[in-house]
Amino acid sequence: MFQSSLKSAAERIETRLTEALAGAADQPVTQAMRYAVSGGKRLRGFLVLESAALYDIAPEAAVDAAAAVEALHAYSLVHDDMPCMDDDDLRRGQPTVHVKWDDGTALLTGDALQTLAFELLSAPACHPDPAVRIDLVASLARASGIDGMVLGQAQDIAAETAGRSLTLDEITELQANKTGALIRWSAEAGARLARADIAPLTAYSTALGLAFQIADDILDVEGDAAKTGKRVHKDAEAGKATFVSLLGLDGARARALALVEEAEAALDPFGGRADPLKAAARFVISRES
Template identity: 55%
Template sequence: MNYSDDPSRSMAMAQAALSETAVLMEKQLLRLLPKPDGLEERVVEAMRYALVAGGKRLRPFLVLASARLFGVAESAALQVAAAVEYAHTYSLIHDDLPCMDDDDLRRGQPTVHKKFDEATAVLAGDALLTLAFEILASEDTHADPRVRCELVACFARALGTHGMVGGQMFDLQAENRDLDQASITRLQQMKTGALIVFCCEAGAILGKVRDRRRAAIRGYAHDLGLAFQIVDDLLDIEGDSEDLGKTPGKDAEAGKATLVSLLGVDRARTQAEMLVTQAVAHLEVFDRNTDILRALAHFVIKRAN
């Protein structure tokens, strides 16, 4: 099935797969959490609170889907998927802090610094990030140390100054500044896209694949990540707090430049649709079934939260 032939079926397929992933991941995420035996219990409680709050589990889904595409065992993929979700959750905890986006609501419940306190929120984010690297370095993730090293190196790049952290700094510095389309695209590639690219490329790394299929899955992830961020920005304007699970309108209030603010709603939506078409085209090199990745691309531009 081509994702564009039956949009409603594609949405149902993607939602069912994401729900299945969410169940798998909650078990994995809680299983890998450290077991406290003293006063450090509070930070683990905050980590657990943030992890079980829900969310689409889009990034873990991409890890699992790419691993299947490259014939990787699910046990290895689940390890990497957990590491990714720990790092993503860390970023949300820190993004919500008063010194960053200053949000009181995340996934429909009080943010970690509101439920606990700011110091605990900082430490919970730090602990999740370091735990993510511990998991990637574990022999349970892959027997080959070279594969583990490559995972760690690519993950670090996706999260560091050329990825998520750099993108967040770029975002903060860009408030109330006029940015052109190229600058906004670069910001979004760093802040959101880099980790999504790692999620898709992780399957190729685990499978020791270095041919054109690896470049293709990177291309898919690159375009998907940009489309995902445009839809996020559209939802910030058009969504409501009940659907989003967070406070809408924060970007406009902060004076943040987005492709929606630059292009307008209609042109931005057209751009997202074009990016999804490009993303799906990258999948043509695979001889395995890619319907679920095609369906996910459709889901990304039709989602309500």
């Protein structure tokens, strides 16, 4: 049931992103944008659609916000894969953008995907109330900028440059920014669209984001590149401290499970309506990619 819902959400978001890029001139950056947003689980977009459903907001009324966060996420991956960052040559089982094209095209592709995200959120089609659209734009800017994802990436680079192993508290803070901030925004988006209290979804998604990252750390140790679609064992090769290196595999799994239970408990006020979001929490620690 969950997998079919995730697939349905992914198809809806894929269609919206295709529409958003349909009018762009056919040149390398546009081609690379289409390439970068293709594939993937669309988990963040799924969280937008399902959190909106808690407030009886139809998928077609939430799909622009879902497409926006997927465009923003794709930008972050394109830049993260570049030689000046993580220097990865494989993403979703395909050559990364800078490998398939070049560094300049990859840089511009990420820039254009970021601006596309805010274009989608600011357009009247996203929500009829300008105040809601401004809130979505401002909150995504915070989640993706120097108070969120960019801060986390900067913290990661600083630790690697200094050759210093982070403590568990420092890794938790770093990953709450680098990975967790966009996941939080995605789950909160439904409440923002509904002009409702975001607190329950903030609690849910904060736990979910950390569980997601712990699962990623486990996959980097145990995963199969053919299934993950990206290089594995890179954290150990780089000497990075991770949840696994500090807690061990069993400890990391136990921590991830506890976080999933915490995420599910935060959704109790919504009753059975939150079952898809609870299933998403269980999915993030059982996935193979």
